[in-house]
Amino acid sequence: MSATVLSTESAKQASLNLVEGHQGKQALNDVLVAYRANRRQGNAHTKSRAEVSGSGSKLWNQKGTGNARMGSKRSPIWSGGGVVFGPKTRDWSKKTTKNVRKLAFRTALTARITDGAISTIPSFSISDGKTKSFVSAVDALSTAKKTLIVGSFDELTFRSARNVQNVQLISAEEVNAEQLLLYPQVLVIADALPILARRTAV
Incomplete structure (x- = not known):
């Protein structure tokens, strides 16, 4: 054979x-992009400062301590704080x-x-x-x-x-x-x- x-x-x-x-x-390009997009899970998710755990109280007085002004420990600049512009769960399908x-x-x-x-x-x-x-x-x-x-x-x-x-x-x-x-x-x-x-x- x-x-x-x-x-x-x-x-x-x-x-x-x-x-x-x-x-x-163009049709071939559109279909290939759709096939690959439809295989994406889209379940990557990071927590913003509104979603992480932690008190919303002000950490110290605004003035007089010598420290920088800080309103919450959920701020992105702190360890354990929220993520700025991180990925969110979404549907990638086309x-x-x-x-x-x-x-x-x-x-x-x-x-x-x-x-x-x-x-x-x-x-x-x-x-x-x-x-x-x-x-x-x-x-x-x-x-x-x-x-x-x-x-x-x-x-x-x-x-x-x-x-x-x-x-x-x-x-x-x-x-x-x-x-x-x-x-x-x-x-x-x-x-x-x-x-x-x-x-x-x-």
Whole structure:
């Protein structure tokens, strides 16, 4: 079994609707920013002087002690005081429309096909479910440090890939623009091409 580089011509023959020219770059940027922003937890939180514990009483008289004027030990300049302009819990998530996500996916797919980074394979399965067999099969198809394999897989194949960090198996329905750009080598199983064609249809 060998991999065949997916060219622009063969992609069109497979009914993949590619992007022409510079169309879709802004959509791709917006979607990538949204993906990464949506993974942010946003739970960093520091306490201001209104939130830290401590008395609000004036520490000493305004005049006569020789000390600097000080109103509260919760002041930021004191140890244990509040934090000035520190991070607060917030929602970093961003929303993108369905059409923008679709255009971004088409743009990423077009870029990878143009770069020659996407190849097609007839099938891919590991019958014994062993990691060693999985690694050998991937090494025979790809020389890249990280590889994405797109298609449908049985349980044994998924099991054999669980401990391999640099290879990801994903279905054609779930793969997104960020994943297409993240992996230097993308292998697409032949039966996944019609699904990708449907996802890129205008």
